[in-house]
Amino acid sequence: xxxxxxxxxxxxxxxxxxxxxxxxxxxxxxxxxxxxxxxxxxxxxxxxxxxxxxxxxxxxxxxxxxxxxxxxxxxxxxxxxxxxxxxxxxxxxxxxxxxxxxxxxxxxxxxxxxxxxxxxxxxxxxxxxxxxxxxxxxxxxxxxxxxxxxxxxxxxxxxxxxxxxxxxxxxxxxxxxxxxxxxxxxxxxxxxxxxxxxxxxxxxxxxxxxxxxxxxxxxxxxxxxxxxxxxxxxxxxxxxxxxxxxxxxxxxxxxxxxxxxxxxxxxxxxxxxxxxxxxxxxxxxxxxxxxxxxxxxxxxxxxxxxxxxxxxxxxxxxxxxxxxxxxxxxxxxxxxxxxxxxxxxxxxxxxxxxxxxxxxxxxxxxxxxxxxxxxxxxxxxxxxxxxxxxxxxxxxxxxxxxxxxxxxxxxxxxxxxxxxxxxxxxxxxxxxxxxxxxxxxxxxxxxxxxxxxxxxxxxxxxxxxxxxxxxxxxxxxxxxxxxxxxxxxxxxxxxxxxxxxxxxxxxxxxxxxxxxxxxxxxxxxxxxxxxxxxxxxxxxxxxxxxxxxxxxxxxxxxxxxxxxxxxxxxxxxxxxxxxxxxxxxxxxxxxxxxxxxxxxxxxxxxxxxxxxxxxxxxxxxxxxxxxxxxxxxxxxxxxxxxxxxxxxxxxxxxxxxxxxxxxxxxxxxxxxxxxxxxxxxxxxxxxxxxxxxxxxxxxxxxxxxxxxxxxxxxxxxxxxxxxxxxxxxxxxxxxxxxxxxxxxxxxxxxxxxxxxxxxxxxxxxxxxxxxx
Numbered sequence: 153x154x155x156x157x158x159x160x161x162x163x164x165x166x167x168x169x170x171x172x173x174x175x176x177x178x179x180x181x182x183x184x185x186x187x188x189x190x191x192x193x194x195x196x197x198x199x200x201x202x203x204x205x206x207x208x209x210x211x212x213x214x215x216x217x218x219x220x221x222x223x224x225x226x227x228x229x230x231x232x233x234x235x236x237x238x239x240x241x242x243x244x245x246x247x248x249x250x251x252x253x254x255x256x257x258x259x260x261x262x263x264x265x266x267x268x269x270x271x272x273x274x275x276x277x278x279x280x281x282x283x284x285x286x287x288x289x290x291x292x293x294x295x296x297x298x299x300x301x302x303x304x305x306x307x308x309x310x311x312x313x314x315x316x317x318x319x320x321x322x323x324x325x326x327x328x329x330x331x332x333x334x335x336x337x338x339x340x341x342x343x344x345x346x347x348x349x350x351x352x353x354x355x356x357x358x359x360x361x362x363x364x365x366x367x368x369x370x371x372x373x374x375x376x377x378x379x380x381x382x383x384x385x386x387x388x389x390x391x392x393x394x395x396x397x398x399x400x401x402x403x404x405x406x407x408x409x410x411x412x413x414x415x416x417x418x419x420x421x422x423x424x425x426x427x428x429x430x431x432x433x434x435x436x437x438x439x440x441x442x443x444x445x446x447x448x449x450x451x452x453x454x455x456x457x458x459x460x461x462x463x464x465x466x467x468x469x470x471x472x473x474x475x476x477x478x479x480x481x482x483x484x485x486x487x488x489x490x491x492x493x494x495x496x497x498x499x500x501x502x503x504x505x506x507x508x509x510x511x512x513x514x515x516x517x518x519x520x521x522x523x524x525x526x527x528x529x530x531x532x533x534x535x536x537x538x539x540x541x542x543x544x545x546x547x548x549x550x551x552x553x554x555x556x557x558x559x560x561x562x563x564x565x566x567x568x569x570x571x572x573x574x575x576x577x578x579x580x581x582x583x584x585x586x587x588x589x590x591x592x593x594x595x596x597x598x599x600x601x602x603x604x605x606x607x608x609x610x611x612x613x614x615x616x617x618x619x620x621x622x623x624x625x626x627x628x629x630x631x632x633x634x635x636x637x638x639x640x641x642x643x644x645x646x647x648x649x650x651x652x653x654x655x656x657x658x659x660x661x662x663x664x665x666x667x668x669x670x671x672x673x674x675x676x677x678x679x680x681x682x683x684x685x686x687x688x689x690x691x692x693x694x695x696x697x698x699x700x701x702x703x704x705x706x707x708x709x710x711x712x713x714x715x716x717x718x719x720x721x722x723x724x725x726x727x728x729x730x731x732x733x734x735x736x737x738x739x740x741x742x743x744x745x746x747x748x749x750x751x752x753x754x755x756x757x758x759x760x761x762x763x764x765x766x767x768x769x770x771x772x773x774x775x776x777x778x779x780x781x782x783x784x785x786x787x788x789x790x791x792x793x794x795x796x797x798x799x800x801x802x803x804x805x806x807x808x809x810x811x812x813x814x815x816x817x818x819x820x821x822x823x824x825x826x827x828x829x830x831x832x833x834x835x836x837x838x839x840x841x842x843x844x845x846x847x848x849x850x851x852x853x854x855x856x857x858x859x860x861x862x863x864x865x866x867x868x869x870x871x872x873x874x875x876x877x878x879x880x881x882x883x884x885x886x887x888x889x890x891x892x893x894x895x896x897x898x899x900x901x902x903x904x905x906x907x908x909x910x911x912x913x914x915x916x917x918x919x920x921x922x923x924x
Contacts, residue, residue, distance in 0.1 A: 219778050220729035228332050231562060236725050239674035239684035241333040241736040247326040254881050254917060255323050263818045263840035265331045266769035266785045271811045272892040273909055275422045276450045276487045279315050282333050282346035284765035284791030288810030288848035289893055290748045291315045292757060293692050297344040300351045303493045303510040304553055308342050308693055311579040311610040312549045319489050322426055324382045325399040327352045334717050335690025337668030338634040341616055345690040345715055356395035356432040362386040368919030373887050374474050375408025376418040393435055400427035408913055413477040419454035438499040446491040456520040457483035458907030464857050470905055479540040481593030482521035489514060506557040514549040523590055524897045540590030543583055550578045567622040575614045581607035603652035607698050614640040634670035644696035660696035662709040680725035689716045697756050706756040715742040730775040740765040749800030750851055760798030763809055765791035779824035787816040803849040813843030835869040847894060854902045862890030877921045887914040
């Protein structure tokens with residue numbers, strides 16, 4: 153029997169001649185002038201806690217007098233610096249733009265980032281993919297890291313559904329969202345094979361009281377209505393020294409899927425509640441302490457039950473548009489995020505010291521319907537006429553992290569950084585097969601246990617040391633060299649009982665010591681034109697195998713998978729900051745891929761197969777006239793296996809990697825214009841395209857299915873009246889049924905029905921907000 157575990161489931165030539173002819177100047181000698189690409193001493197020290205907010209945020213498109221794109225500041229390299237000066241592919245979506253487009257989740261802004269794709273099984277169950285680095289919806293562990301400010305959030309292991317339970321934080325009151333494309337294994341560590349997504353919060357302001365309130369209503373085509381409310385309040389407690397910032401929100405995300413088995417309507421609605429509090433103490437310009445707490449709860453009574461039932465060959469719904477058939481009493485899904493962190497920044501003049509401490513928890517409850525999978529097998533064996541089955545699967549994660557970093561000023565000939573990192577995770581993951589009457593939902597008492605597996609407790613610890621040196625050989629040429637050494641250890645216990653899984657109780661230990669590296673030369677033709685080469689590596693931790701009792705032929709442990717990326721990029725700002733154009737070409741070698749295989753009816757992890765991903769990303773933005781901003785991006789990705797998958801999985805050399813479209817594209821326009829008196833208006837819209845994708849590799853011989861490409865059109869318009877904003881919007885104007893994920897609901901990976909999760913149908917909304 154196979155239980156549903158959390159992970160159900162040539163080279164671009166870059167010949168670079170580095171003419172390193174200049175002798176190394178004295179250690180710590182400042183560069184002449186300010187030609188290292190850093191604006192001012194505060195930026196040179198790179199303290200994102202104390203840098204002025206105006207320097208950290210891109211210019212808002214909400215200003216009718218805007219004639220250029222402003223200066224975008226990011227912390228991608230753990231320093232505050234101009235986006236134009238970062239020698240790698242980074243995208244930044246500002247908080248004002250997120251508010252403008254009424255963003256609520258990844259699906260609202262993913263298309264704005266070149267190379268970013270999502271595979272979603274519903275709210276709170278989203279896998280992020282960058283540059284095609286994925287082995288599919290069954291990927292057990294995340295290939296894209298997630299940070300909230302300087303704190304990693306989410307699991308580094310396979311024991312708590314780390315690839316799916318990506319924290320989809322409500323983006324209200326954010327400074328911006330940064331997406332770092334390409335492996336970040338040196339500076340950020342494990343689980344950043346494809347890149348990193350970072351939520352950058354707005355820091356407390358000790359100079360002025362400020363606040364914002366907003367309310368909104370929405371309606372989904374074929375579904376119900378939704379509501380949302382957001383509040384933010386910032387207050388100085390000690391003028392210029394101590395401030396508190398609090399934001400809170402509550403949302404009802406409307407449902408739109410009907411359950412034909414129970415007669416319930418709009419079953420896939422969700423309730424989201426959360427907030428964040430930050431206390432920041434800045435007794436001097438040389439020191440800051442920030443304490444932060446974040447909480448978010450998401451719950452839905454049917455979110456664990458996938459989407460709509462379809463025929464996998466035709467993709468036609470079996471019961472009608474936006475309809476499913478699920479047993480009563482199943483489908484409950486809830487996830488709770490908690491994060492507590494403290495960060496210290498101390499400026500010694502010659503260097504800066506940073507300490508970041510955090511403790512986070514994640515709790516998931518899920519009870520998906522498994523009647524279609526197990527009913528045909530179990531009911532005849534037990535003599536039941538109408539037995540229904542579900543899998544109760546709570547997951548808990550507790551994670552402590554500590555990072556200490558010392559780094560030089562950024563305006564030195566030899567710029568350096570050194571740091572240490574420690575994390576400890578404790579995970580439990582339980583799965584119980586429950587029985588009930590498939591018509592009424594009433595429990596059926598059986599004289600034996602059907603199936604129980606306790607995955608964990610699993611304890612994961614990691615120590616890492618990292619460092620890099622940047623040689624600013626001239627005012628134009630720089631060379632960055634970096635490395636990171638990691639040692640991790642995992643202790644994992646699993647027990648099981650029941651007629652479907654048998655009895656087992658075992659403990660396995662595993663450890664790894666991977667090393668990652670970075671070579672990153674760059675050349676500035678001017679302050680606004682830079683070319684760079686980036687050769688970087690990344691990895692994911694291995695560990696003890698989950699799910700398979702010893703003696704069934706599965707390895708006791710699996711190793712880390714690793715990749716090396718080769719990137720060539722050009723970044724430019726033109727026309728007096730009215731236009732930006734960035735382009736990057738990449739080639740990625742991925743080895744020892746962690747893949748799900750099968751033994752004795754159990755799924756397990758092994759290392760096998762190789763893959764490569766190559767592509768080109770381009771993004772463009774243009775302030776065409778006062779208040780008018782045009783934008784576009786496009787991505788071509790060719791990701792495929794370069795060796796067959798191991799036995800137990802049917803993927804062959806040349807097969808496309810799952811859920812990776814060849815083409816992604818996005819075009820946007822925003823226009824702000826003055827009206828009479830204190831009134832102004834704005835309108836905007838966007839078009840996005842996600843290309844056709846292959847679904848997951850199969851566990852049995854047979855064809856893989858195609859998920860068709862789809863398009864999205866969003867429109868928005870509003871007016872500003874003094875400090876009030878009134879807005880209307882339409883998302884998915886054409887009501888496209890874009891497929892976000894699909895998989896068989898039976899024990900046969902090719903068997904009908906398939907559960908398909910669509911992008912949200914056409915949504916119309918109104919909102920009002922006031923700032924003070």
